[in-house]
Amino acid sequence: MKKYIYTWHRNLSLIIAAPLVLWAASGFMHPIMTTIRPQVATQWLMPKAIDSNKIKVSLQQALLQNHIDSFTNFRLVHIDTNWFYQVQQGRQKEPFYISTHNGKLLPQGQWLYAQYLAKQFLEGMGKPDTAHAIAQAPSTASAHDCCDAATTCVLNNTKGSKVRDVSTITAFNEEYKSVNKLLPVQRVSFDRVDGIRVYVETTQDRFAFAMDNKRAVFDKVFTLFHTWSWLNFLGKGKLIVEILLTALALITSLMGLYIFFITKSKKAKGNTTVRARNNHRYVSVAISLFTLMFTFSGCYHAFAKLKADDRSSFYDEHWFTTAHTNFDIEKLQAAVQAPITNTSMVSINNQTYWQVNTRQQNKQQASKDLMKTKEVPAPAAMYINANNYSILPQGQTRYAEYLATQFSKHTTADIQRVQAITKFGDEYGFINKRLPVFKVSYATNSNERYYVETASGKLALRVNDKDVLEGYSFALLHKHEFMAWAGKPIKDFSTMFWAMAQIAMVAIGLILYLKMRKKKLQHHQKNIA
Numbered sequence: 001m002k003k004y005i006y007t008w009h010r011n012l013s014l015i016i017a018a019p020l021v022l023w024a025a026s027g028f029m030h031p032i033m034t035t036i037r038p039q040v041a042t043q044w045l046m047p048k049a050i051d052s053n054k055i056k057v058s059l060q061q062a063l064l065q066n067h068i069d070s071f072t073n074f075r076l077v078h079i080d081t082n083w084f085y086q087v088q089q090g091r092q093k094e095p096f097y098i099s100t101h102n103g104k105l106l107p108q109g110q111w112l113y114a115q116y117l118a119k120q121f122l123e124g125m126g127k128p129d130t131a132h133a134i135a136q137a138p139s140t141a142s143a144h145d146c147c148d149a150a151t152t153c154v155l156n157n158t159k160g161s162k163v164r165d166v167s168t169i170t171a172f173n174e175e176y177k178s179v180n181k182l183l184p185v186q187r188v189s190f191d192r193v194d195g196i197r198v199y200v201e202t203t204q205d206r207f208a209f210a211m212d213n214k215r216a217v218f219d220k221v222f223t224l225f226h227t228w229s230w231l232n233f234l235g236k237g238k239l240i241v242e243i244l245l246t247a248l249a250l251i252t253s254l255m256g257l258y259i260f261f262i263t264k265s266k267k268a269k270g271n272t273t274v275r276a277r278n279n280h281r282y283v284s285v286a287i288s289l290f291t292l293m294f295t296f297s298g299c300y301h302a303f304a305k306l307k308a309d310d311r312s313s314f315y316d317e318h319w320f321t322t323a324h325t326n327f328d329i330e331k332l333q334a335a336v337q338a339p340i341t342n343t344s345m346v347s348i349n350n351q352t353y354w355q356v357n358t359r360q361q362n363k364q365q366a367s368k369d370l371m372k373t374k375e376v377p378a379p380a381a382m383y384i385n386a387n388n389y390s391i392l393p394q395g396q397t398r399y400a401e402y403l404a405t406q407f408s409k410h411t412t413a414d415i416q417r418v419q420a421i422t423k424f425g426d427e428y429g430f431i432n433k434r435l436p437v438f439k440v441s442y443a444t445n446s447n448e449r450y451y452v453e454t455a456s457g458k459l460a461l462r463v464n465d466k467d468v469l470e471g472y473s474f475a476l477l478h479k480h481e482f483m484a485w486a487g488k489p490i491k492d493f494s495t496m497f498w499a500m501a502q503i504a505m506v507a508i509g510l511i512l513y514l515k516m517r518k519k520k521l522q523h524h525q526k527n528i529a
Contacts, residue, residue, distance in 0.1 A: 002262065009255040010513065016249045017506050023298070024502035026226035030490035033218045038196050038210040041124035044370040044376065045117075045205055047341035049359055050076055056085045057103040059327035063087065067104040068098070070196050070319050074346050075203070076100070077448060080153045082146035084109065086153045088203065091317060092184070094168070095203060101146045110202060112154045114186035115163045118198040121207045122190065123160040164191040169199065174229070175211055175219075180304050181433040182208045183312065207370075208433075239302045243372055246299035253291045276391045289421065290498040297477035304470040314407045314459035331389045336382050344459065345386070348402045351393070355454075371489075374424035376435045378412040381454065391396040396420070396454060402436035403452040407459050410442055417441045427468055434460040510523060 008266060056063075057075060060086055075086045077097070084097040084106055097109025106112065126243045169188045172178040176187070176199060184209045185199045195216075199208040211219070223229040232236040260281055275292045325345075329344045338358040346355045350515055359381050370376070383395030392398060424430040427449075428439070434453045442448045446464035453460050463471070475481040480498075483491040 002259075005255055006259060007311045009252060012248055012252040012255070013506075013509055015512070016245055016252055017510060018498065020249055021506055022225040024499045026222050026224075027294070028499040029142070029218060029222055030226070031495055034220070035213065035492070036214065038194070038212040038215055040198065040207070041450060042121060043207040043382050045120055045125065047205075047357065047359060049339035049341055049342075050083070050329065052333060054081075055100045055329050057100055059085055060322055060417060062098045062100070062103040063322040063325070065376055066098055068096070068106050069322050069439075071322070072317050073344050073395055075342055077205070079150040082150040082153070083275060084146075084150070086113075086203070090317065092170070094206060096142055099146045104145075104147050106147045108151075110168075110186070111166050112151060113281055114166050114188055114200055115154050117200045117202060118188035118190075118206060119157075119160060119163070121194065121200065121210075122198050124172040136494065149279060161190040161192050161196075163188060165189040174219060174223070175216070176209060176211060177223075178464045179431060180209050180307070181312075181431075182206065182217060185209075202486050236306060239305055240528060241303040243299055246251070246295045246302065250292060250295040250299060253288050256284050257288055258349040284505050287498070287501045291502060291505070293477040294498075295504070297473045300470050301474045301478065304467075311459045315477050316346070316403055316406055316457035316463075318345075320347075320352065320408060327354070327422050328388070328389075330377055332384055335389050335391060337382050346383070346391075346399060349385070350401055353392060353399075354384040354386055355399075356382045356384055357455075370435075374430055376422050378420055378422050379454065396438070399454050400440055400452050403454065403457060403459075404438075404440035407452070407462070408440075408442065408448065408450055410444070414442050414444065415440055416443050426481070427463065428461060429471065432461050434458070437461075 046441075047048075058164075062069065063069075068087065068089070071087050071089050072091070073088045077084055077086045077183065085100060086109075086205040087098060089096075094110045097106035097113060098104070099106065136405040146356060150289065165187075168184060168185050169176055172180070172183070172186045173195075176185070180199070182199075182201050185201050187197055187199050189195070189197045194212040196210060196212040196216065198210050200206065201208050208459050214304075228238060230242060234241070239373055327343075329340070329343075329378075330341060332354055336356050336358050340356055341359050342357040344355045346353050379396055381396055383399060384390070384394035385392065385514045400418050401412055404410070404415065418442075419441075421428055421439050422436045424432070425436065428437070428451055432451070437451045440450045440452060442450075446466050448462070448464045451461040451463075452458070480495045483494045
């Protein structure tokens with residue numbers, strides 16, 4: 001029996017040696033990738049309070065003027081000091097930008113606004129070179145034409161980097177992968193030596209992702225060696241290959257531990273083969289715990305990915321008619337009694353509400369580097385009845401409950417708890433991208449939880465006790481989050497050290513195999529002679 005286990009251990013080790021080295025080497029790179037990521041000035045923009053004096057044309061009038069009889073939502077956005085209604089007609093269609101000053105449609109509004117946002121994320125929220133922009137403005141522009149002024153502000157601003165290209169991303173690709181979650185987004189490329197590209201979600205003023213040439217090289221190597229993008233043509237077959245190989249690596253490690261505990265080390269006495277075997281034994285048993293951690297969590301993760309991630313198909317979208325839309329910023333201001341930073345429309349149980357975002361005194365601001373702090377301010381939205389401008393009590397909670405019932409098909413009575421989530425954690429990790437969200441918990445279906453984003457009306461994550469096991473497994477065993485208490489540098493060192501240890505274990509094992517093979521060959525030749 002021992003002989004068969006030893007033979008299988010040796011043969012399986014040869015099979016999984018190359019995959020294990022590829023995974024370990026690329027895993028070693030991952031902490032480096034997160035450290036040398038493209039530098040941007042901020043990943044969060046401070047909302048600007050709306051000046052009601054800038055709204056000369058009502059929303060209804062602006063829509064009618066542009067022959068828009070229905071829409072799914074709107075927001076107020078600004079380019080410098082020029083304000084626009086950002087009007088959406090379905091989540092897959094490009095929004096329109098209509099001036100709040102004169103009701104004119106901003107030509108190429110999405111293209112312009114994407115540049116304006118991306119430049120703020122990349123270089124900060126400094127004022128544009130207005131004097132130069134005005135000097136370069138077309139002769140037909142007037143001081144009261146905010147569309148021309150906004151266009152001039154974006155295109156003729158000579159401060160900072162020049163935009164090279166803007167494109168709409170509606171599906172994940174090799175650079176903007178599914179791990180980024182947000183779609184559709186705008187890809188804004190800058191004319192810089194590093195070739196930086198900033199991805200922005202214009203309908204939420206959100207930073208989505210950034211890539212430069214240096215990071216692209218690391219990213220390419222990582223996807224080739226760790227996630228095996230070269231097998232993408234197999235579809236889910238790639239996951240089957242990964243599951244089989246990680247399972248083989250797990251079994252091989254267990255066999256190695258079994259062999260270690262049922263056999264004794266021999267004294268080398270100058271025998272290089274025995275010395276190599278002893279080195280392999282002791283190095284492997286020390287490293288095997290982390291081998292088991294990496295392979296088990298990797299196998300479990302690949303298996304979990306066989307289930308399609310369908311969260312993008314859960315969203316709340318209502319059509320509102322222009323004829324029945326009466327947006328009055330002054331009435332909203334009187335109702336909320338706080339500076340308004342934005343407003344949109346939602347429907348809760350067939351009743352229309354203005355979703356009003358406000359700026360509160362002494363309110364916490366989000367960090368410029370959300371990847372480090374992983375935290376944003378608590379949501380400060382109020383829900384105002386569109387008919388009588390009365391405030392909906394506990395509006396945020398009520399809307400979160402409504403979204404969860406739409407997505408889960410449970411009733412409101414089934415809800416156990418609603419909790420605001422402002423920081424990424426163990427269950428709701430950074431990989432989910434959206435913050436702030438509300439966690440709506442149920443007692444059924446293994447304590448099912450729905451994380452909903454009230455700002456967009458979308459599902460951020462659906463998870464239950466069964467699903468969360470995989471998440472904890474991958475975070476703790478694969479990404480070494482059990483070392484998070486010591487800080488990122490120590491956690492990264494732990495990941496990199498034990499990744500390199502896997503390569504050392506394989507190298508020593510291969511050296512032992514080659515020595516034994518050479519010895520057997522010499523013995524065979526001696527017998528022939």
